[in-house]
Amino acid sequence: MKSPKPYFTNNVFELEESATERKALLDKIQSFSEDFIDTLDTQKAFHYDTHAATERDFFLKINRDKESLDDILAFFKERVVDTGLNPASGGHLGYIPGGGIYSSALGDYLAAVTNRYAGVFYASPGAVKMEDALIHWTGKLMGFSDGFGGNLTSGGSIANLIALHTAKHHKNITTSKASKSVVYCTSQSHHSIYKALKIIGLENCIIREIPLDSHFRISVSALGTQIKHDEHIGLNPFLIIANAGSTDVGAIDPMEKLSNISKTHNIWMHVDAAYGGFFMLTALGKERLKGIELADSVILDPHKSLFMPYGLGIVLVKNIDHLASAHAYSANYMRDAEMENQYSPADLSPELSKHFRGLRMWLPLKLYGESVFSGYLNEKLQLTNYLHQELKAIGYEVLCEPDLTVVAFRLELKNYDSDVLNKIILDEIQKDGRIFISSTVLEDKLTLRAAILSFRTHQKEIDLFLHLLKKIKHQLDI
Ligand SMILES: Cc1ncc(COP(=O)(O)O)c(C=O)c1O
Numbered sequence: 164m165k166s167p168k169p170y171f172t173n174n175v176f177e178l179e180e181s182a183t184e185r186k187a188l189l190d191k192i193q194s195f196s197e198d199f200i201d202t203l204d205t206q207k208a209f210h211y212d213t214h215a216a217t218e219r220d221f222f223l224k225i226n227r228d229k230e231s232l233d234d235i236l237a238f239f240k241e242r243v244v245d246t247g248l249n250p251a252s253g254g255h256l257g258y259i260p261g262g263g264i265y266s267s268a269l270g271d272y273l274a275a276v277t278n279r280y281a282g283v284f285y286a287s288p289g290a291v292k293m294e295d296a297l298i299h300w301t302g303k304l305m306g307f308s309d310g311f312g313g314n315l316t317s318g319g320s321i322a323n324l325i326a327l328h329t330a331k332h333h334k335n336i337t338t339s340k341a342s343k344s345v346v347y348c349t350s351q352s353h354h355s356i357y358k359a360l361k362i363i364g365l366e367n368c369i370i371r372e373i374p375l376d377s378h379f380r381i382s383v384s385a386l387g388t389q390i391k392h393d394e395h396i397g398l399n400p401f402l403i404i405a406n407a408g409s410t411d412v413g414a415i416d417p418m419e420k421l422s423n424i425s426k427t428h429n430i431w432m433h434v435d436a437a438y439g440g441f442f443m444l445t446a447l448g449k450e451r452l453k454g455i456e457l458a459d460s461v462i463l464d465p466h467k468s469l470f471m472p473y474g475l476g477i478v479l480v481k482n483i484d485h486l487a488s489a490h491a492y493s494a495n496y497m498r499d500a501e502m503e504n505q506y507s508p509a510d511l512s513p514e515l516s517k518h519f520r521g522l523r524m525w526l527p528l529k530l531y532g533e534s535v536f537s538g539y540l541n542e543k544l545q546l547t548n549y550l551h552q553e554l555k556a557i558g559y560e561v562l563c564e565p566d567l568t569v570v571a572f573r574l575e576l577k578n579y580d581s582d583v584l585n586k587i588i589l590d591e592i593q594k595d596g597r598i599f600i601s602s603t604v605l606e607d608k609l610t611l612r613a614a615i616l617s618f619r620t621h622q623k624e625i626d627l628f629l630h631l632l633k634k635i636k637h638q639l640d641i
Pocket of ligand 1: 259409435
């Protein structure tokens, strides 16, 4: 009998590799990854002046023809891995580092291979329950009582956006009310807060930057006075932004006091704990973050203080119904997915389809348990204390006692303009490349900052950093 003529023209099924082909691909990826991790100690934390390499990006272009995985990986290493910042390095002390633990990458691998539809309970009850378990664990860690809800986001900026949108919705800040509505923050608030206000249509609300105390924390008395004044002149105070670990110096605002004010004046209190929140896993962090449980919303970044690879934030809202009503939707084609007594992530955020990001957090927490993470965070606190003391000992000026794991400092030398001098130090450190730090502006002066948060940063890296600073100072101070 004649076989039937193929109806479809595509009889090439290369996207469905055979087991042998899959193994060959995986072996190469694995060997690349092993080599990357094994040589981290000798890799730079920062590749100074590598932008020229990426301008010649023609190898990264997508072509019609196939290329071999060996070639692709070689281009990837040259054009991507060996350029710019290396966040996987223990020498990364810039911005707020993360690190990227391996077990989390394996979680991502499994998430992509199984490709569960994590946004909707009906489609993947297991993936949604996993996300629920992670939200529950994080909320309890913050000290929230039952009734809270949350969402796993791509990072802190989107988590802030969701929280602020929920506050706006709950407080009914309509377009016509925006120009008389007031948000209270400080110059230490992260810029994602301002971005979020812009995105949610509150660009023209009144933003009051409240003065700071000598530790870069919000001045509670100035806040109280400002709110009373604003009420008196007929404005509508509706949102207080607190820092639980500011980006510049890691400052923690006094949250119990802020909560008292927010309750007295019926204002939503939001805590940006993107960096600091998981220090609740340590005794010192618990002490310093007292009052975080009183917030109406909190955000955290597991890709910072849980050392996960980039791509994971968390938003928590004290009353899950506020989060849900701010994101409520319905669509005919979603009717099969509607459930009673079970929110899906899609009910609680702007996303419908989403990365199955629960697995990258759940797998490491299941494998190692929370005490391992506490241990690493405690080590970072101790290293910060060490760096803080040693910087003073070698003649650098430290701006304030660190609340968490950021040390802000400057060198002041006779005959040098402070900004010029500290820019020279920054450039020298970056050119060396073994340690990476970033700068900011505090008290109108260029300020250097070291943030100790990578799981791969240990005493060796801090000693190298101190050695470099000592050497540079010596060269400049002759
Ligand atoms: C305090 C704080 N909030 C929010 C963010 C934004 O987080 P993400 O970069 O994950 O969007 C950051 C990022 O560094 C931060 O330090």
